[in-house]
Amino acid sequence: MDSVLELRRVSKHYLHHRAVDEVTLSVPRGSLFSLVGPSGCGKTTTLRLVAGFEQPSGGELLLNGSRIEHLPPYERNVSTVFQNYALFPHLSARQNIEFGLRRRGTADLDSPVRKVIELLRLAGKESRRPHQMSGGERQRVALARSLVLEPDLLLLDEPLSALDPQLRKQVRMELKSLQRRVGITFLLVTHDQEEALSLSDGIAVMNRGRLEQIGDPEQIYLRPATRFVASFVGAINWLGNVGVRPESTRIAQTPPDGDLRSKAAIVRSSTFLGNCVHVEADLGDGAMFVVETPRDGDVFPPGERVHVWWHPSDEIFLPEQP
Amino acid sequence: MTRLRAWFLAPSALLLAALFLIPLGIICAYSLMTRGPYGGVSGPWTWDNYARLPDPLYLLILWRSLLYAAISTALCVLMGFPLALFLARSGHRRNLYLALVIVPFWTSFLVRTYAWMFLLRETGLINSVLVWLGILEQPFEMLYTPFAVILGLVYGYLPFMVLPIYATLERLDRSLIEAAADLGARPLESLFRIVIPLSRPGILAGSVLVFISCLGAYLTPDLLGGGKTIMIGNLVQNQFTSARDWPFGSALSLLLMLVVMLLLMPVLRRRQEGLL
Numbered sequence: 001m002d003s004v005l006e007l008r009r010v011s012k013h014y015l016h017h018r019a020v021d022e023v024t025l026s027v028p029r030g031s032l033f034s035l036v037g038p039s040g041c042g043k044t045t046t047l048r049l050v051a052g053f054e055q056p057s058g059g060e061l062l063l064n065g066s067r068i069e070h071l072p073p074y075e076r077n078v079s080t081v082f083q084n085y086a087l088f089p090h091l092s093a094r095q096n097i098e099f100g101l102r103r104r105g106t107a108d109l110d111s112p113v114r115k116v117i118e119l120l121r122l123a124g125k126e127s128r129r130p131h132q133m134s135g136g137e138r139q140r141v142a143l144a145r146s147l148v149l150e151p152d153l154l155l156l157d158e159p160l161s162a163l164d165p166q167l168r169k170q171v172r173m174e175l176k177s178l179q180r181r182v183g184i185t186f187l188l189v190t191h192d193q194e195e196a197l198s199l200s201d202g203i204a205v206m207n208r209g210r211l212e213q214i215g216d217p218e219q220i221y222l223r224p225a226t227r228f229v230a231s232f233v234g235a236i237n238w239l240g241n242v243g244v245r246p247e248s249t250r251i252a253q254t255p256p257d258g259d260l261r262s263k264a265a266i267v268r269s270s271t272f273l274g275n276c277v278h279v280e281a282d283l284g285d286g287a288m289f290v291v292e293t294p295r296d297g298d299v300f301p302p303g304e305r306v307h308v309w310w311h312p313s314d315e316i317f318l319p320e321q322p
Numbered sequence: 323m324t325r326l327r328a329w330f331l332a333p334s335a336l337l338l339a340a341l342f343l344i345p346l347g348i349i350c351a352y353s354l355m356t357r358g359p360y361g362g363v364s365g366p367w368t369w370d371n372y373a374r375l376p377d378p379l380y381l382l383i384l385w386r387s388l389l390y391a392a393i394s395t396a397l398c399v400l401m402g403f404p405l406a407l408f409l410a411r412s413g414h415r416r417n418l419y420l421a422l423v424i425v426p427f428w429t430s431f432l433v434r435t436y437a438w439m440f441l442l443r444e445t446g447l448i449n450s451v452l453v454w455l456g457i458l459e460q461p462f463e464m465l466y467t468p469f470a471v472i473l474g475l476v477y478g479y480l481p482f483m484v485l486p487i488y489a490t491l492e493r494l495d496r497s498l499i500e501a502a503a504d505l506g507a508r509p510l511e512s513l514f515r516i517v518i519p520l521s522r523p524g525i526l527a528g529s530v531l532v533f534i535s536c537l538g539a540y541l542t543p544d545l546l547g548g549g550k551t552i553m554i555g556n557l558v559q560n561q562f563t564s565a566r567d568w569p570f571g572s573a574l575s576l577l578l579m580l581v582v583m584l585l586l587m588p589v590l591r592r593r594q595e596g597l598l
Contacts, residue, residue, distance in 0.1 A: 053500050073503040086501035090519050099515075100505035145505065 004029045004153050004185045005050065010059030012045050019045040021209035022059065027153070027202070032179045032186045034196040037206035038232065043189045046206070047155050050187065051080045063152055074103070078153040079146035083161060085138050087130040093141045094126035100149045116148040119181070135163050136171065147182060156188040160195060172199055193233040197221060205229045227318045237289050239263075241319045246292040248314035251279060251300055255307045262309035265289055267300045281308055353572035361566040371573035380557065380574070384581070387554040390468065390543075391536035394475040395483075398532045399525060401476070402483030406524070407517070409484070410491035420488070423481050435474060435545045442470050442546070466548035474542035479535050483528035490524030491517070526589060534582055554578055 003026035012020040020042040027033045035043040048054045050061060052073035061069045068076050079100070087096050097116060101109050117123055120140040130138055139159065146154055159175065160168045176199050179186045190196050196203050197217040205212040205220060205228075213225040224230035227243070236243040255262050265281035268288065272278075272295065279291040279300060291308055300306055353371050355363040374380075409419050426434060441447050442465040449461035464470055494517065502512040518525075540555030547553070554574065561571025 051500075051504060053503075073500070074506045074508055078504075080501070080504045082497050082501060084495070084497060086495065086497040088498060088501070088516060088520075099502070099507070103506035103508075103511060149505065 002029045003027055004064060005187065006060075006062040006065075007046070007050075008060040008062070010046070010049060010061060011057045012042070012049060012054060013057040018209045020049065020056075023206075023209075023211050025204055025211065025214065027185060027187055029185055030183055031201040032176060032188065032199055033202045033204070034188045034190055034200040035204050035206060036190055036193055036196040036232070037212075039191055041206040042209040043191075043206050044157060047080075047157055047187065047189045050153070051078060051155055052076050077149075077151050078155055079149055079151040080155040080157065081139075081142045081146055081159055083157045083159075085130075085142040085162070087138055087141055087145075089130050092127045092129055093122060093133065093137075093144075096130070096141055097122075097144045097148055100145065104149075112148050116144045119147070119178075120144045136167055139163065139171070143178070147184065151184065153185050153187055156186060158190055159188065160190070160192075168195075175199065197233065205232060207232070222316075224316060224318065227321070230316055230318055235290055236316070241317060243316040243318060244310050244314060245316075246278075246290040247276070249289075249291045249293075249308055249310045251281070251291050251293055251298075251306050251308055253298070253306060256309045259312060260309045261312055261315070262307045263289070265306055265308050267302050267304045267306055269302055270300055281306065283308075349572045349575055352569050353576055355569050357567045357569050361562075361568060363568050371569045374570060375573060375577055383552055383557050384554050384577070386551070387537055388581070390472055390475065390551075390553060391533050391539075394472050394479065394536045395529050395533045397472070397476045398480050398483040399529060402480055402528060403487055403518075403521070403525065405480075406484045406487035406491055406521075409488050410494075423484055427481070431478060432541065435478070435542060438470070438474055438477065438546060439465060442473075465546060466550065468547070468551050470546040471543045471551050471553070474546040475536045475539060478539075478542060479532045482531040482535060486527040486531070487521055487524040490521045494520055530586060530589060533585075537582060538578060 005025075005027040007023050007025040009022045009024055010020060011018065011022055023042075023046060035046060037043050045054060049056050049069075052068070052071060052075075056069055059069075060067055063076065063078065088099065091099065094113065094117075097113055098109055101112065106112070117126065120143055122137070122140055122144060125133060125137055125141075128137075130141070133141065139162070156175075160171055163171055172195060175186075188196075188199065197220070200217055202214065202216055203220050204214045207228050213220060213229045215223075215225075220229060221233050224233065227238075230236050230243050235246050237246065237249070251267075252262075255264075263283055265283050267279060268282050269280045270277060273292075275295070276292045277295050277299075279293060281289045281291060283289050289308055352363050354367050354369070356366060356368055356370075358364045405423075409416055409423070412419055439446075443449070444461040444463060444465070446465070448464065449458065452458040453461055498516055498520070499512055502516045503509075507515060538555050539553060540559045543551055543553040544556055544559075558571050558574045558578070561567045561574060565571075
């Protein structure tokens with residue numbers, strides 16, 4: 001597949017730790033690709049290496065097939081949307097958007113700027129300073145400022161984390177449709193697995209500076225390559241070498257028939273979550289087994305003896321690390 | 323809460339009242355009185371001291387003071403900004419360098435100014451070395467020139483420029499500089515488009531501090547400038563010492579204050595409007 005960005009055994013070592021450790025990755029052209037992982041896993045450092053804010057300790061970075069690791073940020077045709085947006089506070093929205101074009105000496109500023117202002121619904125806000133705008137508007141100015149340059153790759157560092165939670169889901173979908181419309185490759189960093197799963201065409205999961213798995217959202221969620229990935233992208237119950245996700249699990253009074261798997265358990269707590277009921281059951285060894293059942297099912301009060309069951313096809317087989 | 327606030331404010335309010343407002347009142351009163359035979363003041367009340375101010379000689383001294391203060395402030399900006407930028411970016415060494423900027427304050431300003439006299443005078447270190455190296459045939463007069471005065475002022479007040487600029491630069495969000503580079507700005511463009519505009523509050527604060535200090539300076543022009551480069555601070559000092567004309571000295575002080583206030587008004591107003 002045609003890739004915009006390629007990382008070949010890229011590392012970034014600091015004095016006492018390896019922030020990024022031999023990461024090899026390619027980002028398909030025109031896709032929305034996410035780097036996910038817990039904080040400190042190296043995802044943001046990876047993004048900064050691509051932007052040129054940090055120098056790799058080893059490895060190669062290729063943009064459209066050309067090595068870029070020796071280029072300063074201002075000579076790389078990638079653009080970054082910062083976590084705090086990093087809008088220039090002394091410039092208006094329009095001046096922020098024009099900043100990059102002016103640095104390039106673009107003769108006709110007006111038509112690209114007008115286009116991007118329309119695209120991001122910023123008409124009427126052109127003369128506002130960043131402190132006079134809402135969080136959502138600031139984010140759209142940050143996106144506009146980068147997109148107007150038509151970069152080969154747009155880097156987004158936790159783009160939704162600075163927004164109100166209510167706004168986040170809405171903007172998530174807007175971001176995806178924006179990516180589809182402009183056709184520019186987005187490389188997004190997030191610690192929020194739900195965000196990554198819902199947005200991305202491709203996901204790379206990182207842990208402690210290393211890549212754990214690369215795949216599309218379904219692969220990552222349904223066929224995780226490691227126990228870390230399985231646990232990071234969603235809740236999971238481990239029974240030896242086998243994992244079952246709570247939403248694949250049901251509860252019954254009696255053991256189910258056929259080739260369903262089941263375990264006897266005692267209900268410890270039952271919490272109504274609106275769209276489902278979250279039940280924690282004790283399998284007898286003290287380990288909690290989490291079940292998410294539809295709310296139209298039976299009610300299971302704490303202390304009740306039940307059976308938890310699931311389909312064998314929903315099992316995720318991942319041996320425990322020796 | 324309000325009472326607590328009042329208590330916290332009380333010391334500085336008292337200090338300002340005792341050391342600023344009351345003396346200011348006294349100066350105002352003196353400026354409207356007649357000189358006493360051996361210094362001091364006596365009656366009757368008069369406007370005469372103010373009538374004497376528009377003398378071409380005094381206006382020349384005022385103009386010279388403004389000029390020297392402006393030149394010194396400009397030089398302090400030009401030298402202080404790069405230094406502040408260096409300090410703000412020197413990582414774990416920054417506290418050491420910051421201390422080096424402040425260390426000269428541990429020595430008396432008078433002593434440091436005398437040191438400049440030893441360096442600058444015709445038989446001083448600089449001339450001796452230049453003559454010895456054969457660069458100069460004859461020592462040339464550096465001391466008692468406008469050059470020496472401005473040098474002394476810049477030397478003395480540079481830290482007052484560096485520290486406020488450093489404070490704004492240190493608070494400057496690094497990601498703004500990264501964003502500028504990311505959007506294609508080369509380092510110099512980033513400096514002139516982002517860093518300098520955003521450190522304007524510090525540059526302005528430093529300029530105000532340095533300009534006012536230079537305008538009222540009397541030690542530096544007295545020691546390094548000699549009689550040809552007298553500034554308004556020396557004029558005021560003279561009235562209170564050798565001339566024994568306290569009322570006229572008071573009138574001059576108030577003139578100086580008025581000039582400073584007029585010059586600062588636009589700066590303070592912009593600050594209030596939140597443009598900085």
